[in-house]
Amino acid sequence: MENKKIRVAITHGDTNGIGYEVIFKTFAEPAMLELCTPIIYGSPKVAAYHRNALGIQANFTIINSAEDAHNGKLNLLTTFDEEVKVELGSPSADAGTASLKALERAVDDYKKGLFDVLVTAPINKKNIQGDGFNFCGHTEYLEQRLGDGKKSLMILLNDMMRIALVTTHLPVKDVAQAVTKERIVEKATIFNESLKRDFRISNPRIAVLALNPHAGDGGLLGSEEQDVIVPAVKELSDNGVRAFGPYAADGFFAHGSYTAFDGVLAMYHDQGLAPFKALDRGDGVNFTAGLPVVRTSPDHGTAYDIAGKNVADESSFRQAVYQAIDVFRNRAEYDEPLARPLGKLYHEKRDDSERARFNVPKKSEKN
Numbered sequence: 001m002e003n004k005k006i007r008v009a010i011t012h013g014d015t016n017g018i019g020y021e022v023i024f025k026t027f028a029e030p031a032m033l034e035l036c037t038p039i040i041y042g043s044p045k046v047a048a049y050h051r052n053a054l055g056i057q058a059n060f061t062i063i064n065s066a067e068d069a070h071n072g073k074l075n076l077l078t079t080f081d082e083e084v085k086v087e088l089g090s091p092s093a094d095a096g097t098a099s100l101k102a103l104e105r106a107v108d109d110y111k112k113g114l115f116d117v118l119v120t121a122p123i124n125k126k127n128i129q130g131d132g133f134n135f136c137g138h139t140e141y142l143e144q145r146l147g148d149g150k151k152s153l154m155i156l157l158n159d160m161m162r163i164a165l166v167t168t169h170l171p172v173k174d175v176a177q178a179v180t181k182e183r184i185v186e187k188a189t190i191f192n193e194s195l196k197r198d199f200r201i202s203n204p205r206i207a208v209l210a211l212n213p214h215a216g217d218g219g220l221l222g223s224e225e226q227d228v229i230v231p232a233v234k235e236l237s238d239n240g241v242r243a244f245g246p247y248a249a250d251g252f253f254a255h256g257s258y259t260a261f262d263g264v265l266a267m268y269h270d271q272g273l274a275p276f277k278a279l280d281r282g283d284g285v286n287f288t289a290g291l292p293v294v295r296t297s298p299d300h301g302t303a304y305d306i307a308g309k310n311v312a313d314e315s316s317f318r319q320a321v322y323q324a325i326d327v328f329r330n331r332a333e334y335d336e337p338l339a340r341p342l343g344k345l346y347h348e349k350r351d352d353s354e355r356a357r358f359n360v361p362k363k364s365e366k367n
Contacts, residue, residue, distance in 0.1 A: 005037050005071055006116045006325050009109065011102040012042030013121030014128075016087050016095040017302030018312040020050035023121060024058035025314035026321060027074045036325060039069050039115060040076045041102040047076055049086050054310045066114035079105040088308035096127030104132060107145050110293055117294040117324035118142075121317070122302045125169070136169030138297065139288050146293045153190040153289040155263075156276045156299055157323070162199070162263045163272040164191045164289070175268045179211055179224060184232035185239075188265050192241045194289035195262050197334045198327045204262040207252065208233055208245030211267045215248040229267075249275070283319040287327070294327045296320040 013019035020042070027038055040047070044062050051058045060076040069075040079102045084094050106118060120138050135141040143152040155164045166187045167178045188206060195204035208229060212222035219226060229246040236243040247257065249266070253275040258264050266272030276284065277299065284299035298316035306312055 009115040019121030022314040022317040120297040181232040190290040207261040210246035
């Protein structure tokens with residue numbers, strides 16, 4: 001399949017964080033502009049402020065529409081003209097508003113088919129709240145705006161593992177009630193399909209983690225394993241999903257058992273993300289599976305503590321761009337045979353013989 005230059009939309013995220021820094025550093029490498037056509041959804045004024053504050057060379061071309069994006073250049077699409085006070089390293093309502101404006105414009109443009117994949121720089125989940133955004137994060141927002149009724153799945157990945165979450169941004173006190181057989185089956189099914197379509201793994205193996213310490217210790221430390229997780233794993237297996245478990249999370253990661261699986265399904269946020277980030281080498285990616293849009297982001301936050309100091313590592317953001325492009329191409333490759341199925345074999349009327357099914361001529365027809 002011919003490799004086309006993919007249009008990568010990039011939302012600038014929280015304007016007081018490290019979003020612009022990791023974007024500029026990522027596309028300072030000329031090879032990145034050969035790989036794709038980047039379109040930053042942001043503000044030229046804010047971008048220039050960050051460039052000057054960081055003291056780095058970062059050239060960008062200002063455009064007013066994604067349709068005007070230039071190949072071979074770092075394009076910056078003006079999503080708003082208002083002045084934004086930049087306070088590097090400090091959360092603010094202005095920064096939240098600026099991040100939402102960029103995100104909303106990108107969503108509208110995706111619906112118009114103006115770009116291929118979306119990479120989001122980190123936001124402050126509290127500051128972005130307001131009219132148009134009452135969600136726990138990008139994942140939930142995109143599910144409602146671009147999901148077409150489909151459910152999303154958060155996957156954290158690197159070259160060692162892929163970890164998906166049954167519950168995401170939820171208080172710990174609410175986790176046990178939210179972990180139901182139905183939700184586990186739903187999330188694992190999305191995970192299985194994503195592993196096949198997005199990562200081109202033909203017959204994926206999924207490890208399902210336990211909820212309680214020591215996998216409940218036979219009911220001594222909780223009954224969710226026997227009452228909820230084991231029945232969910234059985235239903236998944238009956239449905240053709242190769243799911244195994246439940247596994248106690250501590251030993252599972254300590255013994256390196258994750259290396260035997262194509263994906264790991266964790267029950268809650270920190271159960272999956274704490275070991276992932278402990279083992280990660282700085283190039284982890286957050287991928288939203290299950291939706292029509294291909295969306296990735298770096299696995300770090302706004303990093304207010306180092307904003308404006310020119311010390312942020314862009315590895316995770318660069319990997320997020322790579323991953324978005326890979327998934328886009330994998331989906332195209334996976335979907336291509338489905339878009340051009342073989343034509344129906346010819347059947348003679350009232351004749352179901354092998355000769356009729358394959359349109360073999362009768363002996364009298366050969367001469």
